[in-house]
Amino acid sequence: MKFEHVILGLLSWRPFSGYDLGKHLEREGRFIRSKVHLSQIYRLLSRMVDSGWVCYEVQANDGRPDSKIYRLTEAGEQVLREWVASPYVPPSKFTDSEFLVRFRYGGPLDRSALLRLVRTELETRKAEVSLYRDRDRSVGPLQPIDGVDTDLAQRLGDLAHDHGSAAMDHWIDWLEHVLAELESEETARHPQGRQR
Structure with missing residues (x-):
């Protein structure tokens, strides 16, 4: 962007x-x-x-x-x-502004692009959670310089992971809510086109 x-x-x-x-x-x-x-x-x-x-x-x-x-x-x-x-390629950081710029400024121009955007972001972030959530986060054997508290290093890593996990879960919840709202609006706008 x-x-x-x-x-x-x-x-x-x-x-x-x-x-x-x-x-x-x-x-x-x-x-x-x-x-x-x-x-x-x-x-x-x-x-x-x-x-x-x-x-x-x-x-x-x-x-x-x-x-x-x-x-x-x-x-x-x-x-x-x-x-x-154009295709949206989610960045590695879900907090990157690319999604929000497309959502806020592009969404009102093209509803189908908006739906693709939200679906792509949601699928990507769910896949990341599936891949990374339960990985081994131990810092492994360290050879620290003098004064490095290895127990604290592990604890700080766990706290940072907890924060990131909670933020990602909140982001996914929001995306699911937005997608449901947009799909409901789309169904209301085109009721015949959504029947199977």
Whole structure:
């Protein structure tokens, strides 16, 4: 996933100034991308204008500098739709923002892609639990430097695993809930198509 996809996704909702994009990402997009600087947003918007993905209009502001209000072009919409429809390959870390960006910004564009996304993520994480949950987590024979508490090293590893397991279980529960809700909506939208 590239930062361009986040910006294109936001611009698919409504026009934004660069400043407003920054404010939105600072507040609402904190789980998507951290530490976004306005200069980075403005450089990216400039490249996207050069690529023909976005255009802007200048908005006059009383007593303040004028603002550029950016909107998606047809070419930008096509780039966004192609990315939304492209295969999702779950990253090794389930906390990576790729899923959330596709879910939040791509989901409203393509319901079938949204369902594929959630199903792929859910299947991947369940497979990981099956593969890794009950593995041997002992740190094995160690040759520690002076002062390393090997019992504590094992205990800290177990605590980190417990935390990761609980977080993964919560993630899977959420994915199952979301999938059930989306499938129920899909059945309600197309009752004839879901009968067998």
